[in-house]
Amino acid sequence: MSAILALAAMFATPECLSQRLCAQESASPRAVGAALPPGFSRVSGTHLDLITDLPLDDDLRELPAVFDAAMAGWCDVFEIPPANVASWRVEAYVMRDRQRFLAAGFLPKEIAHFINGFQLGDRLWVNEQPSVYYRRHLLLHEGTHWIMSRKFGGLGPPWLAEGMAEWLGTHRWDGQHLEMGVIPTNSDEVPYWGRTKTIQEQLSQGVAPSLETILRYSNTAHQQQDAYVWSWAAVVFLKHHPDTAALFSQLLQQPWHGSDASNRWLFTHLRSSWPRIRQQWQVTLSDLDYGFDPQHGLLELSPKLRPLRDQQTLVVRATDGWQASGFAVAAGAHLKITATGEYSVGSEPKPWKCTPAGVQLEYYRGIPLGRLLMSTASTLQHEPDFARPLKIQQVGDGGEFTITQGGELLFRINESIGGLADNSGTLEVTISP
Ligand SMILES: [Zn+2]
Structure with a gap:
């Protein structure tokens, strides 16, 4: 310090x-x-x-x-x-x-x-x-x-x-x-x-x-x-x-x-x-x-989970932080993901259009603004010694991914919570196990 x-x-x-x-x-x-x-x-x-x-x-x-x-x-x-x-x-x-x-x-x-x-x-x-x-x-x-x-x-x-x-x-x-x-x-x-x-x-x-x-x-x-x-x-x-x-x-x-x-x-x-x-x-x-912004930034894990057995398509909002998918995946699982959609990651001076790969001109935490991100989270039966941040994978417009930590699949776009309120639009994310 x-x-x-x-x-x-x-x-x-x-x-x-x-x-x-x-x-x-x-x-x-x-x-x-x-x-x-x-x-x-x-x-x-x-x-x-x-x-x-x-x-x-x-x-x-x-x-x-x-x-x-x-x-x-x-x-x-x-x-x-x-x-x-x-x-x-x-x-x-x-x-x-x-x-x-x-x-x-x-x-x-x-x-x-x-x-x-x-x-x-x-x-x-x-x-x-x-x-x-x-x-x-x-x-x-x-x-x-x-x-x-x-x-x-x-x-x-x-x-x-x-x-x-x-x-x-x-x-x-x-x-x-x-x-x-x-x-x-x-x-x-x-x-x-x-x-x-x-x-x-x-x-x-x-x-x-x-x-x-x-x-x-x-x-x-x-x-x-x-x-x-x-x-x-x-x-x-x-x-x-x-x-x-x-x-x-x-x-x-x-x-x-x-x-x-x-x-x-x-x-x-x-x-x-x-x-x-x-x-x-x-x-x-x-x-x-x-x-x-607590209105846009608080994750709610799904009360009930389904295993991801076949192809699923999810809608991810550009206006919210981590969004729970309702699907559980195990560590080591391989996923094929494609993401499409055009949404906006800002409204000033005019709507700032973005696709799942993100805006290459501006970065947040070292990752292109607006890029699709994925993580997993599970309920914790025991109190952890310390709070741990999520492990995050960059999905962008898609590819093949190996899950390193089992849990519920989460998605969001890459932006600070304080910047989400003026976004609009959604992404369509297709996941195949
Ligand atoms: Zn005091």
């Missing part, structure tokens, strides 16, 4: 959970409107009083409006009637010089050693960040902890507390409207965020965790920066995948009696689905990058 990247990773660590768990629950805000010591300024909104030692500028002045907009988003996600939160109010500190906050009594010395942000009772602390985006991100991250602790009387399992805080902290703000829970389209949008880069690096190094590993994170796991990345990824997957979305929504409505109970509830309800979920998690990780 370069020095610049290491710096970015350090700043991008809103560590807070492990310390909060051992801090005492005794933080009540100061009286609203109380006079401030010299060198501090205050800006206020409906739900936020923000005290800072930074010179007030437009970005700081609008944070109460950001926070008030976030209240509507939090109420929606956690199904809290807005009338119930009318009087909920938090005091937040955006700190340049921590010592001044300690000396002024704004920061209890028992919790003063956190790196980036902290929440305790109705108070939040955010260290000044290298970007305006990341300052807001941390405020929303800590604000999500505040909402969850108020709604549930606790934070829930570590992966869920930090995963939800990162999911809802990742946002777009145009000065008036706040969109929470976004997947950024590029790194310019979210300076110092770095989530997808870590995922792709660890996946290629063979050290990406299984979903179960993340769900079992302990209270100290988030001392490591990558635990935030993986908790975020677990929330993205569980919240959107058709096999888990309804259950995840139900989880957020459960009364919580400690993190073990809510995790036990989730594991119990997923028991019969784990073999499918393990593989679907692995496949999702390969595609989880800037611009990832």
Whole structure:
């Protein structure tokens, strides 16, 4: 990791959970409107009083409006009637010089050693960040902890507390409207965020965790920066995948009696689905990058498979990620495949026509854009040590292929998930064993 990247990773660590768990629950805000010591300024909104030692500028002045907009988003996600939160109010500190906050009594010395942000009772602390985006991100991250602790009387399992805080902290703000829970389209949008880069690096190094590993994170796991990345990824997957979305929504409505109970509830309800979920998690990780679109990128393995005994013709959509064929093939099987069709892999400035061989002028991950790809995936009866990417074969317009790993045949065209939405058309793929 370069020095610049290491710096970015350090700043991008809103560590807070492990310390909060051992801090005492005794933080009540100061009286609203109380006079401030010299060198501090205050800006206020409906739900936020923000005290800072930074010179007030437009970005700081609008944070109460950001926070008030976030209240509507939090109420929606956690199904809290807005009338119930009318009087909920938090005091937040955006700190340049921590010592001044300690000396002024704004920061209890028992919790003063956190790196980036902290929440305790109705108070939040955010260290000044290298970007305006990341300052807001941390405020929303800590604000999500505040909402969850108020709604549930606790934070829930570590992966869920930090995963939800990162999911809802990742946002777009145009000065008036706040969109929470976004997947950024590029790194310019979210300076110092770095989530997808870590995922792709660890996946290629063979050290990406299984979903179960993340769900079992302990209270100290988030001392490591990558635990935030993986908790975020677990929330993205569980919240959107058709096999888990309804259950995840139900989880957020459960009364919580400690993190073990809510995790036990989730594991119990997923028991019969784990073999499918393990593989679907692995496949999702390969595609989880800037611009990832859960509507187009989540593989659903077929509930029932047929052996491929004779020639079959399949339709592959140019608009979706991996598509399950419903046919199982064994390792070592030889297949003859032909693919035809004309589809488009972009709409700007005009429809960009493509055939199964792909567009030779543009590449994605070293393969021509739009080229037909094939893989196989099987359910995993046992938890793998680490998540593994799929083995991919380039089919193009056809040829003869040997299957190296048995499982359900999958097809897609070669393009990032974020680039699929403006595609159109289909391919016809004929397979003979
Ligand atoms: Zn946190």
